[in-house]
Amino acid sequence: MAEYKIADGVKLHVINETKFKTVRIMVRFREKISEKNLGKRVIISNMLETTNAVYTTGKDFSRKLSSLFGATFTTGVSKKGNQHILSINMNVVNPKFVNFDTLGEAISFLKTALFEPDVTGNAFTPTIFKREQTNLIHYLESMNDDRAYYASRKLANLFFEDKEQALPSVGTVELIERETPEAVFDYYQKLLKNNATDIFVLGDVDEKRVVELFSDFGFTDRTAVSDVFYSQLLTEKVSVLTEKKETAQSLLQLGYHLEVNYGDVDYMALQVMNGLLGGFAHSKLFANVREKASLAYSISSTFDSFSGFFKISAGIDAANFDRAKQLIFDQLLALQKGDFTSHEMEQTKTMLRNTYFVSKDSPSNNIELEFVKALIPERFLTTDRFLSLLTEVSKVDIQRVASHLILQAEYFMEGLILQDMKDDE
Amino acid sequence: MKTKFYEKTGETLFSDVLSNGLTVYYLPKADYNRTYGLFTTNFGSLDTTFIPRGATEFQTFPEGIAHFLEHKLFEKEDGDVMYKFGALGAQTNAFTSFSRTSYLFSTRENSYECTQLLLDFVQKPYFTKENVHKEQGIIQQEIQMYQDDSDFRLFAGLLAKMYPESPLAADIAGTPATINAITSEDLYQNYETFYHPSNMNLFLTGPFDINKMADFVKNNQENKMFVKIEEIKRQPFQAENPHSFDQIELEVAMPKFALGLRGEDELPKSSKELLIYKLSNQIFLDLLFGRTSERYEKLYNVGLIDDSFGFSFDLEKQFHFSILTADTENPEKLSQALQEALKSYKIDKDFSVEHLDLLKREMLGDYFSSLNSLEYIANQFASEIYDDLNFFDLPEILEKITLDVIEKHAEKFINEMKLVEFTILPK
Numbered sequence: 036m037a038e039y040k041i042a043d044g045v046k047l048h049v050i051n052e053t054k055f056k057t058v059r060i061m062v063r064f065r066e067k068i069s070e071k072n073l074g075k076r077v078i079i080s081n082m083l084e085t086t087n088a089v090y091t092t093g094k095d096f097s098r099k100l101s102s103l104f105g106a107t108f109t110t111g112v113s114k115k116g117n118q119h120i121l122s123i124n125m126n127v128v129n130p131k132f133v134n135f136d137t138l139g140e141a142i143s144f145l146k147t148a149l150f151e152p153d154v155t156g157n158a159f160t161p162t163i164f165k166r167e168q169t170n171l172i173h174y175l176e177s178m179n180d181d182r183a184y185y186a187s188r189k190l191a192n193l194f195f196e197d198k199e200q201a202l203p204s205v206g207t208v209e210l211i212e213r214e215t216p217e218a219v220f221d222y223y224q225k226l227l228k229n230n231a232t233d234i235f236v237l238g239d240v241d242e243k244r245v246v247e248l249f250s251d252f253g254f255t256d257r258t259a260v261s262d263v264f265y266s267q268l269l270t271e272k273v274s275v276l277t278e279k280k281e282t283a284q285s286l287l288q289l290g291y292h293l294e295v296n297y298g299d300v301d302y303m304a305l306q307v308m309n310g311l312l313g314g315f316a317h318s319k320l321f322a323n324v325r326e327k328a329s330l331a332y333s334i335s336s337t338f339d340s341f342s343g344f345f346k347i348s349a350g351i352d353a354a355n356f357d358r359a360k361q362l363i364f365d366q367l368l369a370l371q372k373g374d375f376t377s378h379e380m381e382q383t384k385t386m387l388r389n390t391y392f393v394s395k396d397s398p399s400n401n402i403e404l405e406f407v408k409a410l411i412p413e414r415f416l417t418t419d420r421f422l423s424l425l426t427e428v429s430k431v432d433i434q435r436v437a438s439h440l441i442l443q444a445e446y447f448m449e450g451l452i453l454q455d456m457k458d459d460e
Numbered sequence: 461m462k463t464k465f466y467e468k469t470g471e472t473l474f475s476d477v478l479s480n481g482l483t484v485y486y487l488p489k490a491d492y493n494r495t496y497g498l499f500t501t502n503f504g505s506l507d508t509t510f511i512p513r514g515a516t517e518f519q520t521f522p523e524g525i526a527h528f529l530e531h532k533l534f535e536k537e538d539g540d541v542m543y544k545f546g547a548l549g550a551q552t553n554a555f556t557s558f559s560r561t562s563y564l565f566s567t568r569e570n571s572y573e574c575t576q577l578l579l580d581f582v583q584k585p586y587f588t589k590e591n592v593h594k595e596q597g598i599i600q601q602e603i604q605m606y607q608d609d610s611d612f613r614l615f616a617g618l619l620a621k622m623y624p625e626s627p628l629a630a631d632i633a634g635t636p637a638t639i640n641a642i643t644s645e646d647l648y649q650n651y652e653t654f655y656h657p658s659n660m661n662l663f664l665t666g667p668f669d670i671n672k673m674a675d676f677v678k679n680n681q682e683n684k685m686f687v688k689i690e691e692i693k694r695q696p697f698q699a700e701n702p703h704s705f706d707q708i709e710l711e712v713a714m715p716k717f718a719l720g721l722r723g724e725d726e727l728p729k730s731s732k733e734l735l736i737y738k739l740s741n742q743i744f745l746d747l748l749f750g751r752t753s754e755r756y757e758k759l760y761n762v763g764l765i766d767d768s769f770g771f772s773f774d775l776e777k778q779f780h781f782s783i784l785t786a787d788t789e790n791p792e793k794l795s796q797a798l799q800e801a802l803k804s805y806k807i808d809k810d811f812s813v814e815h816l817d818l819l820k821r822e823m824l825g826d827y828f829s830s831l832n833s834l835e836y837i838a839n840q841f842a843s844e845i846y847d848d849l850n851f852f853d854l855p856e857i858l859e860k861i862t863l864d865v866i867e868k869h870a871e872k873f874i875n876e877m878k879l880v881e882f883t884i885l886p887k
Contacts, residue, residue, distance in 0.1 A: 056829060056831045094751070094753070104825030105822035106825065166761070180712050181609075182609075283604035283605075283608055331598075332605055352601065389494075389550065392494070393567075396834070
């Protein structure tokens with residue numbers, strides 16, 4: 036792995052890895068999340084993926100990619116703590132399998148996509164803009180058809196005090212509706228100039244050539260953003276919302292205040308604690324709420340150590356709400372009281388160790404690790420450090436982290452159970 | 461043991477058929493961290509009517525029994541197998557489809573122990589009245605979860621209209637009523653019929669020592685007793701005539717439309733021809749409706765489709781069908797456009813040699829990319845309908861597919877198929 040500075044705030048990370056049959060390229064632009072820019076960024080993500088000044092129709096665009104042996108070009112938006120991220124991804128088959136310079140062609144395609152967008156005057160071409168805007172609005176509306184996603188949005192709204200942190204990374208219908216082709220194009224030029232930028236290339240590649248290919252992208256100096264972690268103060272009151280929906284299954288989601296960030300002293304203890312609570316199949320939630328009490332099919336806990344958010348979610352039967360909730364609380368209490376065996380703790384560590392290595396069999400996970408390193412180099416855990424810190428986690432550490440979890444938000448989607456779905460026992 | 465080196469991909473595949481009938485594949489991957497094992501029986505949700513081992517008459521079991529059995533195999537007298545895998549540091553899971561049930565593990569450490577555990581737990585059933593009853597609650601939740609997924613409802617709804625009164629019309633997991641009817645005796649009868657090694661295959665890939673692993677598997681199997689190999693008699697797949705049109709209302713943002721093409725033409729007998737038939741029909745759809753087509757472009761520009769548009773061709777020995785789906789504001793207009801395209805494909809500008817070459821290039825690249833995923837490779841091997849051919853033969857087969865070949869197969873399919881429309885409308 037090598038790192039090259041293309042300009043201030045623009046870094047190229049080349050990860051030489053021979054085991055994959057593909058080369059993966061990713062460009063990431065990031066800045067602090069803001070309500071003002073979020074909608075624009077989401078539309079840009081769609082615009083770049085559709086057409087540009089050279090490949091002016093969706094068909095031309097797709098045909099070019101097909102001719103590069105099924106190269107893929109995808110874009111996406113996400114959040115990491117305070118940062119909003121726009122990612123451009125390309126994936127090509129390793130040149131040696133097809134005897135064709137897929138890498139050089141892909142990087143040239145990427146350059147066109149970024150620097151020669153589909154523009155008329157000082158605006159993204161209005162007809163295409165309008166179409167993509169409409170598609171995005173449809174997409175956002177239909178995302179709510181996914182009940183679990185809908186529930187997690189509701190919980191985030193209850194949990195986060197900062198309204199920008201509560202915003203979904205993909206924006207909202209309101210944010211998308213208010214944008215214009217001029218405003219978005221104007222902002223896009225600022226994004227290219229000012230956003231902290233990381234480029235990743237992973238695969239069996241010639242490093243010198245990769246550096247050469249990216250050196251004429253014309254990126255200029257910018258100030259890198261360092262403020263990554265979001266945190267909020269504890270509130271006394273738990274925000275509670277129950278909604279009735281016409282669903283067969285009911286969804287319960289609980290949001291807890293988490294004060295451990297990535298790389299903190301307690302970070303590995305948090306990993307183990309989460310694994311014991313709801314991260315794995317041997318966890319307390321899975322074993323007791325699902326397997327023993329048979330109250331849920333899906334139940335798990337997850338955390339985001341960049342935004343201080345810890346979540347428990349369960350798919351249950353509405354009639355079992357009180358019982359399921361109490362049983363969930365009991366599991367967390369058990370961890371706080373140290374009611375778990377050293378065998379369970381060791382097993383969780385083994386699972387975490389395995390998961391860590393297994394994730395290295397995936398190109399995108401490797402890039403994700405490099406990204407964390409680019410974001411917070413001083414806190415980044417190398418493999419050795421990760422493993423030694425994991426070994427050191429003690430029972431007391433786990434209890435301490437568990438006792439710091441304080442319930443802040445509770446969302447319940449109460450299913451109006453369809454009668455023909457009911458158990459006819 | 462057979463060894464074959466595939467030059468195009470640089471992979472070496474080892475395979476073996478053990479004396480008990482079990483087919484085993486080994487794909488060593490020295491530079492990967494994890495070992496992945498997939499143990500599959502040719503038994504899925506379609507297999508509800510068959511002659512149980514030892515019996516003489518056909519018997520029909522409740523819908524969802526294959527999936528129920530999948531859940532129950534994890535539970536043993538001394539607890540859940542999931543925890544045993546966990547103690548070895550491994551993840552485990554299982555899934556049931558129309559025609560197969562597969563059990564898997566993924567691990568970095570203890571790959572031999574995990575392989576042993578996989579073989580042992582699948583080959584040692586433990587069903588009791590109590591543990592069967594307990595599982596009903598969990599599966600009930602699982603069924604409900606899927607019922608709330610509108611894309612699943614679209615797919616399941618279309619299948620039910622395409623193949624009425626057949627096992628394809630039923631949910632893989634069954635219904636609350638059918639799963640409540642399942643008894644531990646039913647499970648044993650199904651188990652004994654379908655979980656014989658001769659009806660199963662094992663696929664192992666990862667950084668293990670091939671000789672050591674092969675000996676290990678062989679020893680494990682030789683130390684177990686199995687009854688003699690018998691042919692399984694399944695009731696031939698039958699369905700009533702399709703319903704050509706139906707719609708339901710659900711809480712969705714936009715109408716969801718599905719067009720199903722139920723294949724009625726006779727399938728080729730040889731496995732090679734069958735694979736060519738399948739690929740031909742997949743490419744056929746891609747020529748007419750893929751992102752590189754004129755039609756996709758037009759439909760997208762007028763707003764009849766968006767990124768949600770998709771299509772697929774599915775083939776099993778008992779049935780084959782194409783499905784096209786989209787979230788669209790105007791299902792009727794879209795349906796019309798799609799049907800017209802199917803009728804007039806011969807004069808379609810995109811039905812051309814040039815377009816085909818482009819798509820074959822893309823497919824070849826996609827194929828190499830898919831080799832990054834051990835799970836994907838293993839899943840391809842779990843399906844045994846191509847007997848002597850396998851996933852690694854694909855680049856060569858692809859070369860043989862010309863526009864004439866596609867036309868020949870598409871013509872048969874299109875001439876005899878039955879069309880079915882199914883729509884979910886917003887409430």
